[in-house]
Amino acid sequence: MASSTPIQLPIINISDPTDAATGREMLAAAVKYGFFYVHSQGSGFSAKEVDSTFDLSKKFFALPSEEKEKCRIRTDNRGWSGMHSEILDPEHQRVCQVLAPLHEHAQGNSNHHRALNLGEFKDGKLQQPLPPALADDEPEIAHFATLCNKTCAAVLRLLALGLEIDSDYFVTRHDPSTGPTGCVLRFLYYPSLTSPVSSSYQHDIDVRAGAHSDYGSITLLFQRPGQPGLEILTSEGTWAPVPVWPGQPQTNDKDEEKGGFPPILINIGDMLSFWTNGLLKSTVHRVVFPHPSSSEVKEDEDRYSVVFFCHPVDSTNLVPAVPSPLVAAAEKRVEEGKVGFGGGAGSFGEKRTMTAQEYLNMRLTATYGEREKVTV
Ligand SMILES: O=C(O)CCC(=O)C(=O)O
């Protein structure tokens, strides 16, 4: 499947999360594309906060391996994962897969990235080791995670308004003060084409991160100008690049010069898709290297991204589906067996229950079989 023209997604201003018209606009994008942007202005983040989080990520990945080893990824999916460290899908991959797993749309052989997964904070403290070099930065990272949660709350409120349900419906079910959640803040580093670690790269075969959909409710993606790579699978089955900063030239200019930072890209995850009977799309996406002929992206440009995976509280029941008239209408599609991974909540009938935690386990087991191997 060749890459097609860049996709044009709406950029939504979430500064008023009580505005029903904004909620409808957001819902329409979530139904049509499963992806939309949120304006940097009104998002609750300052350019300085986003910049310094990227600086921290760079600082982490630049540490010597012995330092990073101190927080190597564990079976709970928290910690650092170097490249080529695991083979979870030998049929489709030569190397590691630390993103959500590949499924039937899998493309490409490699995952040329490194990741640091940070789980929940309790009283401002991570529940996992950090390398000593980052110990002093923990409060700043905790602050960033808090801002991510706030932005997710605004988005979830607006989606609830669009779905014509109580605006608190999702927010109360994502409140980390009521129980553990699967939320993860992830720093990602994709070395450039000229990096020695990319020397085995084969154009048309290798991708930076394989095709997958995310597991949770919604995902926030922060990107840097001049470091594109994300593509989404369109309904026509083609890969469409997603611009980092729509309307802005793809340059390496420092974002402060433009008085902001690129809009935050939001996508719907499998859980929210399931919970809404497939009305909201959990769209397959991947990350690719710049094309060798690209004049816009330098070969020696690394890509860094910061991702926040927002999950409901583990004990949240996803069955029956969200009590929205629009979701009830989508139930018909469930009956026809046309909805997402494992059907929508409507297919479970009245008596069944399925918690967020059970849903996650079901998705992981469906993909991998035994859980011991799983790092997502
Ligand atoms: O780095 C990116 O742009 C996307 C990462 C991603 O899709 C993921 O971590 O699930």
Ligand SMILES: [Fe+2]
């Ligand atoms: Fe993803």
